[in-house]
Amino acid sequence: MAEKENAVLAWLKxxxxxxxxxxxxxxxxxxxxxxxxxxxxxxGDVLFANPYHLAPGGTYGLSNVxxxxxxxxxxxxxxxxxxxxxxxxxxxxGPRFGIKTIVSTVLGxxxxxxxxxxxxxxxxxxxxxxxTEEGVRGALSIANSAEFFVPDYIMNTLLAGVIxxxxxxxxxxxxxxxxxxxxxxxxxxxxxxxxxxxxxxIVDSCIALTTLLISPDLRLPGYSILLIVIExxxxxxxxxxxxxKWFRVE
Numbered sequence: 572m573a574e575k576e577n578a579v580l581a582w583l584k585x586x587x588x589x590x591x592x593x594x595x596x597x598x599x600x601x602x603x604x605x606x607x608x609x610x611x612x613x614x615g616d617v618l619f620a621n622p623y624h625l626a627p628g629g630t631y632g633l634s635n636v637x638x639x640x641x642x643x644x645x646x647x648x649x650x651x652x653x654x655x656x657x658x659x660x661x662x663x664x665g666p667r668f669g670i671k672t673i674v675s676t677v678l679g680x681x682x683x684x685x686x687x688x689x690x691x692x693x694x695x696x697x698x699x700x701x702x703t704e705e706g707v708r709g710a711l712s713i714a715n716s717a718e719f720f721v722p723d724y725i726m727n728t729l730l731a732g733v734i735x736x737x738x739x740x741x742x743x744x745x746x747x748x749x750x751x752x753x754x755x756x757x758x759x760x761x762x763x764x765x766x767x768x769x770x771x772x773i774v775d776s777c778i779a780l781t782t783l784l785i786s787p788d789l790r791l792p793g794y795s796i797l798l799i800v801i802e803x804x805x806x807x808x809x810x811x812x813x814x815x816k817w818f819r820v821e
Contacts, residue, residue: 600815604745605671609679611738612749617686619731620798621645622694622713623722624791626782627735627798628775630656630751631683636778639785642714646684653680653750660754664761671747679749694720696727724794732798736805743806744814752778775799 592598616631624639626632634648653676693701693713697720701713710719742749756770779799782791 597815601671601745601747602674604741604814605675605747606678608738608741608745609675609749610682611734612742613679613682613686613738615731615734615738617645617683617690617692618695619727619734620795622692622720623711623724623727623794624782624785625728625731625795625798626779626791627731627795627802628752628771628778629749632775632778632795633752633781636781636784638714644684644687646680646687649680649683656754657750660750660758663758664754669747671745672750675742675747676750691715693718694722694727696723696730697721698723724790728794728798729801732801733805735798736802737809739802740806740809741814744809744812772799 612631616635619625620627620632621635621638624635626636630649630652631645634645634652637643637648638645657673657676691713692715699721701718701720702710703717703719705719707719707721710721712719739749752774753771756774759765759770759774776796776799779792779795782795783789785791
């Protein structure tokens with residue numbers, strides 16, 4: 572019994588970042604990055620990607636598709652995907668994700684639920700005003716609303732990609748991940764040795780293609796993949812910035 576307790580305690584210790592002393596400047600900075608990055612990432616999904624039926628990879632992208640198909644809230648599907656993936660990932664890969672990834676995952680789901688129930692599913696970017704007349708060519712309906720909007724796919728995708736990329740880049744900068752489909756890629760990588768970057772592209776592209784279940788409009792997977800590309804570029808830029816030096820936490 573004592574051996575099992577010691578094993579559990581040793582496993583829990585591995586969740587903590589050994590390079591950060593609790594309540595130190597580095598500790599506060601890292602968790603601030605997790606919180607800010609997660610909130611930005613969620614805003615990118617709920618306010619930009621979801622209203623346009625885009626699925627830029629990950630559990631959020633898949634949840635957007637299922638939300639459009641069933642009408643259930645995005646956060647419902649996130650709970651169904653994220654928590655089991657964290658548990659399975661921890662069993663197969665060990666506690667490599669750390670407590671910050673758990674915080675980011677749970678905070679992301681809660682903030683998604685908050686936005687869904689306060690803001691709703693109206694887009695921030697659209698061409699002209701919202702309207703209630705049906706039959707306008709090319710217009711998209713807003714979930715749980717009688718209103719419609721004319722989409723501006725290019726501007727929306729550009730802004731969504733920047734917000735996604737900055738948000739996830741900040742999360743990665745804190746030595747955390749956003750969980751989700753990255754865990755699937757890590758598990759496949761462990762058993763197949765296919766490069767992780769290649770697997771992430773494959774998994775996220777497959778999720779982007781699920782938008783065709785909503786509509787045969789090829790713009791949906793096309794803009795979803797473009798969003799993924801923009802996101803990746805911004806993530807790489809964020810990783811190279813001397814954020815710790817700028818905020819004097821080195």
